[in-house]
Amino acid sequence: MMGIDNVMNLGEMLNQIARRYPDAPGFIRSGREHSWKEISMRVDSVAAALRERGIRKGDKLLVHSRNNLPLFESAWVAFRLGAVWVPTNVRITPTEAAYLGSSSGAVAMLYDEGLDHYVDAVREASPSLQTVIAISQPRKGELSYDQLLDEGRALHNAFRPAEVTYHDPLWFFYTSGTTGQPKAGVLTHGQMAFVITNHIADLMPGLSQHSRSLVLAPLSHGAGIHALVNVARGAACILPASDKLDCDEAWRLVQEYRVDNLFTVPTIVKMLTESDAVDRYDHSSLRHLIYAGAPMYRADQRHALNKLGKVLVQYYGLGEVTGNITVLPADCHESEDSPNAKVGSCGYPRTGMQVAILDDAGNQLDTGIDGEICVRGPAVFSGYYNNPKANESCFKFGWFHTGDLGHLDEHGYLFITGRASDMYISGGSNVYPREIEEVLLSHPAVTEAAVLGMPDAKWGESGYAVIVTTAEVSDEQLLAYLEPRIARYKWPKRFVRWDEMPKSGYGKIVKKQIRALLEERQEVA
Structure with a gap:
């Protein structure tokens, strides 16, 4: 049976939207609006200039940048060239960036202002790196992003995207590397076309060119996938001016631009809804507050629902499945427990x-x-x-x-x-930390909790609960709280109180770091 192996280059999506809504805003930051036509022209100019300079289909483009317009555009540049976008989390160390550069075989690298020491680390580890592009001032032997824009302006009208098949890679989505070295998950043109369609159908039905999306997470990972989905419908992405979470600015932008969707992680939802700013601004435009990366603790879920109404949408999915495993839509989120709420x-x-x-x-x-x-x-x-x-x-x-x-x-x-790696065995019984964490977090004084299995001479392993509290609460009070709610064999052997939890660049509590800190601070009995 004959068929067509070739599929649409995913980069065509941007140009389709630019033709359909040329003058509508596509990217907004600090009051500056960039139209879809402008973004499309810039992308094709940079892509044309890079093609002239020898960047070809299958080449890897490493990008180390804070959220900004060139980072957003660089994905489309890579897609349209048939190259592979290899974005990093800007919070990683130079050594980690060097590993991503060498393991991916990057031939080109785009970097943000003040991050030139990352380029040096990648150069040392990656003999394949030939082309370095600075978003701001280039050093000797480097190109500037603006220079590429200028070089490609005369060529952009004639630029055509690379021909691709379903299985041609477009994005190396690196796992966070909580165990061992990060691994590059290969996302392809055909697979991502399905992912985008599915996100629209299951997460944000009704998304349109009138929608506005607030970006509160690194575009290098989950928020980048979310941005692609918004581009597919011509919905503008709005970036806060601050690189760090500013809850007042976030809610002000929601009000100003009538934001109807945003993607983030549970810890950020918690911070947004516990901030005083949530009551200072009108957020009635919000329809889909999508969270992923970890399940949301029930106490935080209730609080967010009471503040925002039924706008929470949860999805579960690893980078390897690009978020596409399950969805818990808004109508399954209830502040009160009921069969429809599907609590947990x-x-x-x-x-x-x-x-x-x-x-x-x-x-x-x-x-x-x-x-x-x-x-x-x-x-x-x-x-x-x-x-x-x-x-x-x-x-x-x-x-x-x-x-x-x-x-x-x-x-x-x-x-x-x-x-599977979190589970520990105490006295021959499997213990799942998540269950204990949920109960601890329902205590009014506990705001964050992480339970780990640590070596124990008698039981093999026993539980350590690291907690952040808003008020003093004794071990005895916590155990009394656990008693009617959870079996005794699951109780933590020890409670450790910290002022804050170590978190990844994506806002997740990282148990590997907690375990290391417990040992470093000699808080393990």
Whole structure:
């Protein structure tokens, strides 16, 4: 049976929108609006200049930048060239950036102001790096982004995007590397076309050119996927002026631009809704506040719903599945517990995706039985770049294995118990930290909690609960609170109180860092 291997270059999406809504805003920051026509022209100018300078289909473009217009544009430049976009989290160290540059085989690098020492680290580790582009002032031997814009202006009208197939890579989505070195998940043109369509259908139905999206997370990862979805419908992205979260500025922008959607992580939702600023501005335009990266603790969920109304949308999905595993839509978010609320669930399978709970032998487990969460469907990535061992491990029995543990209820809703790597065994019993953390966080004095299994001479492992509190609360009071709510064998052996939790660049509590700090501070008995 014959078919067509070629698919639309995903970069065409930007140009389609630029033709449809040329004068509408596409990117807004500090009151400056950039139209879709302007963005499209800039992207094709830079792409044309880079093609003239030898950047070809399949080449890797490493980007190390804070959120800004060139970072946003660089994805489309890479896509249209048929190159691979390799964005970093700007908060990583130069050594980590050097690893991303060398492991990806980057031939070009775009970097932001004041980050030239990252370029030096990448150069040292990456013999393939030939072209370096500065967003601000270039150093000797480097190009400037503005120079490329100027070079390509005469060429942009004649520029045509590279021909691509479904499986041609467009984005190396690096995992956060909580264990071992980060791995490059390969996202492709065909796969991402499905992901974008699915996000519109399942997360933001009704998205249009009149919509506005507030960007409160790095465009290098989940917020970048969200930005692509908004571009697909001509919805403008709005960036705060500040690189750090400013809750007052965020809510002011929601009011000023009638923002109807934003993507973030649960810790940021918590900060936004606990800030006094939430009551100072009109946020009635908000329709979809989408959170992912971790389930939201019930106490925080209730608070956010009481402040904002029924606008929360949760999705669950790793970078390897580009967020496309489950969705818990707004109508399943209730401030009061009820059967419809599906408290503790991360939702049902996304359209076109299948979720199963498997045991170690690959057998599907019955309703309510915990096992590994596995998924298949068109959103699953094509594998890790140059990592056959990791691919062999994650693709087994015809499924992608997430490494997360959970179960399905009788209606097909998924409940995550925890990471397989988070589970610990105390006295022969499996203990899942997530369950204990949920109960601790429902205590009025506890604002953050992380439970870890630490070595124990008697029990093999025992639980340590690191907590952040707003008021003094004794160990005895906490145990008394746990007593009617959780089995005694799951109780933490020790409570450790810190002023703040270490978090990743994406706002997630990082247990690897917590474990290291516990040992470093000699807080382990």
